[in-house]
Amino acid sequence: MLELREANLADAEAEWRFVREMPEDENGLTNAWPGVSREDFLARALPQMLDFAAGRNLPEGYVPETSCFLWDGDTIVGQFRIRHWLCESLRTGAGHIGYFVAKPFRGKGYGTEGLRLTVAAAHDIVPEEELYLRVNRDNPASLRVMLKNGGRIAAQDAEKFYVRIANPGRGRYPSRAEAERILAEAEPRNPGPWGDHSRTAAHCAERIALRSGLCPEKAYVLGLLHDIGRRFGKRHLGHVSDGYAYMMALGYPDAARICLTHSFNEMKLEGYVGNFDTTPEETELIREKLREVTPDDYDLLIQLCDAISGAEGVMDILERMSDVKRRYGAYDPAKWERNLALKALFEERMQMDLYEAVEKDRFHPAGWSNR
Ligand SMILES: [Fe+2]
Numbered sequence: 001m002l003e004l005r006e007a008n009l010a011d012a013e014a015e016w017r018f019v020r021e022m023p024e025d026e027n028g029l030t031n032a033w034p035g036v037s038r039e040d041f042l043a044r045a046l047p048q049m050l051d052f053a054a055g056r057n058l059p060e061g062y063v064p065e066t067s068c069f070l071w072d073g074d075t076i077v078g079q080f081r082i083r084h085w086l087c088e089s090l091r092t093g094a095g096h097i098g099y100f101v102a103k104p105f106r107g108k109g110y111g112t113e114g115l116r117l118t119v120a121a122a123h124d125i126v127p128e129e130e131l132y133l134r135v136n137r138d139n140p141a142s143l144r145v146m147l148k149n150g151g152r153i154a155a156q157d158a159e160k161f162y163v164r165i166a167n168p169g170r171g172r173y174p175s176r177a178e179a180e181r182i183l184a185e186a187e188p189r190n191p192g193p194w195g196d197h198s199r200t201a202a203h204c205a206e207r208i209a210l211r212s213g214l215c216p217e218k219a220y221v222l223g224l225l226h227d228i229g230r231r232f233g234k235r236h237l238g239h240v241s242d243g244y245a246y247m248m249a250l251g252y253p254d255a256a257r258i259c260l261t262h263s264f265n266e267m268k269l270e271g272y273v274g275n276f277d278t279t280p281e282e283t284e285l286i287r288e289k290l291r292e293v294t295p296d297d298y299d300l301l302i303q304l305c306d307a308i309s310g311a312e313g314v315m316d317i318l319e320r321m322s323d324v325k326r327r328y329g330a331y332d333p334a335k336w337e338r339n340l341a342l343k344a345l346f347e348e349r350m351q352m353d354l355y356e357a358v359e360k361d362r363f364h365p366a367g368w369s370n371r
Contacts, residue, residue, distance in 0.1 A: 002110075004080060004117035007049040007067045015069060016041040018076040022100060027139050029081075029098045055084075063087055066125065070101075070114040077105040080118040084125050086132060095132030095162070096122060111145040119149055123169035129254070130164040130215045137161060154213065166217035173254040179221040182250075186231035193311035194230045199365035200309035201226060204358040205301055211350040211357055214297055218254070223309075225255045226262040226302050236275035237263075241282040244289070254298070260289050261299040262306050265338045273328055273335065304342040314360040317343055 007015055016038055022031040033045040051057045055064035063083050070078040078101035083090055090096070097118055101111050122131055133151065135142045136159060143161055151163040168175040174182065187195040202223035209219035229235070229243025243259030264271055269287050278286065293299070308317050315323075317339060325331035347354050355361075 001073060002113055002117070003071045004068050004114065004121060005071055006053065007046065007069065009046070009050075011069070012042060012046055014074075014076050015046065018069065018079065018102070019045060021102065022079065026100065027136050027142065028094065028134065029079075029100045031100075061087065061089070063090065066121075068118065068121070070110060070117070072105075072110070077102055077110050078114050080114050082118060082122050082125055085127055091132065093134065095134050096126055096128075097131060097133050107141070111142065112148050115145055115149045119165055119167075123167060126167055127171070129167055129172060129218050131167045133163045133165065135161050135163060150217070152210075152216070164215065166215055168217065168221065170251040171253065173218050173221050174225070174250070174252050176217055176221060179224045179255075182228065183224055186228055189231050190233055192230070192234075194227050196311040196365040197309050198224050198227050200311070200313060200363070201302065201305040203363055203365070204305040204309055204314060207358045208301060208305070208346055208350065208354075211352060212297070212301075212346060213349075214301065219298065219301055222255060222258045222298055222302050223305050225252075226258045226306060228255075229259055235277055237272055237278045237286070238282065241278055241286055244285070257289075257293065258298065258302050260286060261293060261295060262302045264290055265300075265303040265307075265335055265342065266332075267293065267295055271332050271335050273324055273331055300342055300345065304339070304346060307339045307342070308354070308358070311365070313364045314355065314358050316355075316360075 005011065016036070019031065019033050019041065020036050022034060024031055024034040033041065036045055048057075049067045052062070052064060053066040058064065063085055065084065066082045068080045068082070069076045070080060078099060080099040081097065083094070083096050086096065097115070099111065099114060099118065101114065119131060133146055135146060137156070143163070146163045146165070149165055151165045153161050154164045155162040168178070183195060183198060202220045205219035205223035206216045209216040225243075225247065227239060227243065228246060229239035229241070231246065232242040235242065240260055240263050244256045247253070247256035247259055261267070267290050269283070269290060276283070307320055308315055310320065321331055321336055321339060343354050350357055
């Protein structure tokens, strides 16, 4: 049975034997205690690991780091470390996670499974939306381990690949599976085209994110949940405050924020296309939050995706805006222009035609063929 266990006093004897044999630097993972004596391990190395995990006695410029060991039964096979957040040198360097599997245990899947457990543990520790990892170009086995755990290569240079893995969790955004569960539960409560519209938006967001340096899983999840306020019934502006309140209650502020910002590409209440059917309290909440928020890449991305996503697939942005204008009788010209500017912005980033990027002529959401 495999288990990832934080360094601890009860396991000190096995931890000492393992750390003593770890090389000082292999593939970029350093060991400050190669060949350490039992006495030194107990008096200095282990207390330091426990201190660093708790953020105590950190040297200048260090961030807290949790050291874990991967156990197969009663044998330690590897060490996995989690840096709790990024400082500038970690952001462009070693990132959040480093690991080492001892030689006799390599090529047996321990790296993949150990990283899977480490990534899961990091969801509760790391605040950033993605986990950063780095691997030497001449270490394809370790790169494969990262890719098998959902990693994507975000950058590379002559020596290294820089890999990122989505980091969903409470306080940020739900995982893909959790977001799909939330939508599936919500849809029957207020059946309508909004479910497939959301699936199209999720697809578009993921495709654009992949080519714009954003986290594809986060983009997908935010696209899928931007209209989740519709769970609570047929409302116009009300779906914005309903969605915001629901996502906040579930502990996902990044998703809550999108429920709010997706309808306001000018970031002001007056630009809303639709009926103002909110209570004075809800209206005030929307107004206040819009004032607080400076739109980030994900706000802009979902605003754009909302403007090209139909229930049957991807729409031409002009057709979709004309359709909304027909249904509501008017469309704020500034908002219209802003949507076109968003299209241009992401095409510039992707260096690609928007409709090609989102597979306009090929993609249809899940429920489409049933209609
Ligand atoms: Fe929408």
